[in-house]
Amino acid sequence: MSTETSTEVTTDDSVQQEQSVVSAVLRSIIDSSWLVVLIAIVASLLLGGVLVVLANDSVAEAFGYFFSRPSDTFHAIGQVLGDTYAAMFKGAIYNTDAHTFGDAIKPITQSATMATPLIFAGLGLGVGFRAGLFNIGAQGQIIIGATVGAFVGFTWDLPVGLHLVLAVLGTVLGGALWGFIPGVLKAATGAHEVIVTIMLNYVALNLVSFLLSKDAFQVEGSDNPLAPAVGANAMYPKLLGNGYALHWGFVVALLAAVAVWWLMERSTWGLQFRAVGANARAARTAGMSVGMSYVLVLVIAGALAGLAGSAQVLGTQPALSSNVAASFGFDAITVALLGRSRPLGIVLAALLFGALKASGPALQVQAHLPIDVVLVVQSLIVLFIAAPPLVRALVRLPKPRQVKEVTA
Secondary structure: OOHHHHHHHHHHHHHHHHHHHHHHHHHHHHOOOHHHHHHHHHHHHHHHHHHHHHHOHHHHHHHOOOOOOHHHHHHHHHHHHHHHHHHHHHHHOOOOOOOOHHHHOHHHHHHHHHHHHHHHHHHHHHHHHHOOOOOOOHHHHHHHHHHHHHHHHHHOOOOOOHHHHHHHHHHHHHHHHHHHHHHHHHHHHOOOHHHHHHHHHHHHHHHHHHHOOOHHHOOOOOOOOOOOEOOHHHOOOEOOOOOOOOEOHHHHHHHHHHHHHHHHHHOHHHHHHHHHHHOHHHHHHOOOOHHHHHHHHHHHHHHHHHHHHHHHHHHHOOEOOOOOOOOHHHHHHHHHHHOOOOHHHHHHHHHHHHHHHHOHHHHHHOOOOOOHHHHHHHHHHHHHHOOHHHHHHHHOOOOOHHHHHHHO
16 A cells, blocks of 8 residues: 555545544434433532622622621622522513513513524524534525515515515525535535535635625615615514514524424434434444435534524514524524524523523613623533533432444
């Protein structure tokens, strides 16, 4: 065997070994029990509470004379934690201070609104994770999907119903295209999806910024990087009336979760995706087209992320901007992992994160806390979910048999 051939074989083996390591990490997270997930959430909230206590001025003052009057310190800690969690509840679930029932339930509708793009993008990432692909390109896929959908929304003038359907299809096609690129590159050249999708996130961000500098994507007579508002006929109707932000995109997201469940659990393609995710080499030996599976998985993931873009430009943010995706694409990674890449888990995890986001203003106004507290709690959830062995070690849970077999 020549030196060049030997080098190629070594490189191929190293790539396969790297892929197996990534798959093993994903599998250890996906196979985590619901108890591990629950412990991760509770531990994150508790640690977040500790940080709130440590950063509070009244608690620090009470600590100064702790040995003379320790009860003051405990009272201050209880007061701070009570105000914090009460503010989170009122800002995310039910506002007990509201004068009408309609105002009282606004927080939970806002949480559902914030959760909608996370459900869409989380479902797409979950499909990828179960197929052994660490796709982190949802951010770019949301941006491109939103760009195409918004363009259809503000350029065309179509009847009610038809305009919305075509605008939604535009977001699906835009996101699917952005998922197709890394899928083809991986299938044809073996390019790692992590690197490709990261780069495509930046390409998408700069592409939409470039388009917003052109006349076709600007309000007539304005140089601001903000597209014209999407036509009313292309917007999702409000689910509970104009007094609430919640729109029919939330219902579409729930239907998408049902569709993904059927795809992954009841269809032939879903069986093939899961087989490739469990062991790509064995799936190839069994006659499955691994390359085609990679392409299809990333196209489906991109299409679902594009629908997340529809929740923005056709739901809550009818004018396209360079910040249209916010941080939904990255938050969806945590949502998919927290939900163990299962549709029901993803929906519940998205609702949790939507609630955390919705509670931000209440924490600032009622508990006088910075919005960073919510970000800290989210980051702690990421830490615990991404390290199942850490959670199991904290409460002395046994190691799952599946993980033992994968990592052996």
